[in-house]
Amino acid sequence: MKAAIIGGGINGLASAWALTQAGHEVTLFERDGLMGETSSASTKLLHGGLRYLEHGQVRLVYESLQERNWWLRQAPDLTHPLRLVVPVYRTSSRPRWKLKAGLWLYDRLAGRDRIGSHQWLGPGELTELAADLDATGLKGGYAFYDGQMDDYRLGLWVADQVRSLGGAIHEDEAVERVDTEGNVVTEAGSYRFDAVANVAGPWAEALNERSGVPCGYHLDLIRGSHLLFEGEPGAGFLLESPRDGRAFFSLPYQGRTLVGTTEVRQDLDQPLACSEAERDYLLEAHNHYFREQRGAGDIVEAFAGVRPLIRSSEDPSRVSREYKLERRGRLVTVYGGKWTTARRLGEKVAQALKA
Ligand SMILES: Cc1cc2nc3c(=O)[nH]c(=O)nc-3n(C[C@H](O)[C@H](O)[C@H](O)COP(=O)(O)OP(=O)(O)OC[C@H]3O[C@@H](n4cnc5c(N)ncnc54)[C@H](O)[C@@H]3O)c2cc1C
Structure with missing residues (x-):
């Protein structure tokens, strides 16, 4: 399968890693440099999140x-x-x-x-x-x-794993539009993939909106x-x-x-x-x-x-720190997701793209 990942934060990189491990041909698009946004501005904790227990989020704490x-x-x-x-x-x-x-x-x-x-x-x-x-x-x-x-260097370590498994990483290439047919339009050109994951973190909903793709979560x-x-x-x-x-x-x-x-x-x-x-x-x-x-x-x-x-x-x-995946045609959009749970999120993205 030829898959595209949009977003070079930890969740996009972990998704690319899971897909390359499963033998797929992966291209990741990041509009700036890898790990330049939320994923390098964290509290630097790999944690379950003790305080989430107070809100009854036992499953999330267990997974984390x-x-x-x-x-x-x-x-x-x-x-x-x-x-x-x-x-x-x-x-x-x-x-x-x-x-x-x-x-x-x-x-x-x-x-x-x-x-x-x-x-x-x-x-x-x-x-x-x-x-x-x-x-x-x-x-x-x-x-x-x-x-x-x-957090920054650990994310770059994941990027090294992706590259060593043959994944292509395009930095400084912003995605302008996506659709549910596998098309990705960037500043540099148009591409067609078997499956696309929008893992643009805080910008995921905005990208779908300007592409005319409805969002089931906000x-x-x-x-x-x-x-x-x-x-x-x-x-x-x-x-x-x-x-x-x-x-x-x-x-x-x-x-x-x-x-x-x-x-x-x-x-x-x-x-x-x-x-x-x-x-x-x-x-x-x-x-x-x-x-x-x-x-x-x-x-x-x-x-x-x-x-x-x-x-x-x-x-x-x-507000829950849980994440959700939404599939429409060949496009999977990721909403939410902690740093700590990025590997699990990446595995779920890989499964959802294959389904
Ligand atoms: C203050 C703070 C503290 C936190 N502390 C922790 C913690 O201690 N432990 C923990 O587990 N979690 C923590 N988190 C949560 C965690 O950091 C985030 O949930 C996680 O980093 C989100 O990663 P992401 O890959 O989804 O988003 P991002 O890291 O934001 O990555 C999204 C990427 O998409 C790119 N992008 C956007 N639009 C486009 C486009 N059109 N084309 C191409 N690329 C695009 C952006 O440039 C960006 O690099 C914290 C979050 C914050 C804000």
Whole structure:
């Protein structure tokens, strides 16, 4: 089968990888450079997503935990297990028993090859781990494990797998139109394929719309921003914002501290960048927990990405991170999809194109 993939983010690359592994002739079109959008603007976590358990998304968490473990095994040079701590304060909205129940389930869902079990740490153990952590009202906290990755380089590693299996990757070639007959029109010319997958992430729905292809699902585009400071914290932290109780991370990442993220609706025609309001929100949230107060002048880098979520709730935190595939004739469109689950998504795209 001659197949085209539109989009060189992790989901497009993983789809191309699954198809080349199955022996198909694959051409991937990326309008700019590979891994230049959402897939390199993530929180860098290979994770099940502890907080999705609160919303009852057990199947998604189970699949994500299996995939987390798979990436850690496949690419040990670009990934590693990361110890995360959830501190419990007298003022925390989530009680200790609730966290304990969630982490117990998280460990069970990770299965036998989980990377470590959760454990309770007293206040002394926590401040030993991170001397900077504000100990006022601190009761202790739970430590648990997830994975961390260099998202950009891990995506390029997947691209190398695609090329080594004979897949063709056309960078700087934007797709202008698709149809359900296997036709793809790019800036450079027209092509015909047996099957086409639109895996353009946040831009997937817009591409179908301008091609006159109806969409059975609609995307909710939610921007998320991160800040980077010099110096690594002693551990990764999963914290709740004092302003609205939203979960956010403060993580060690390549010698720096990565703080994020936010949830703000984004239009595709607006510039994609961390706003001043998001910057202040993240600084306030981080400074609430750590004694060394950071200001705008301490930010060494800020970046933003847009999540392609399937529209399902007014509250962005509650919008499901599940993905859906829709087939019309020879065209399969992908809506949504986390980084961690890209391999599974890619396998499903390959199956859907063959069907
Ligand atoms: C702030 C934030 C934090 C996140 N953190 C995590 C995390 O820690 N762990 C996790 O598992 N997930 C995380 N996610 C989710 C994850 O990053 C995304 O769901 C995933 O990267 C989406 O990948 P994609 O390939 O679908 O989209 P993208 O990476 O956006 O790729 C789509 C590609 O399509 C290209 N394209 C668009 N239109 C065209 C066209 N017409 N022709 C050719 N090419 C086109 C774009 O240039 C782009 O490269 C996070 C998301 C955000 C926004």
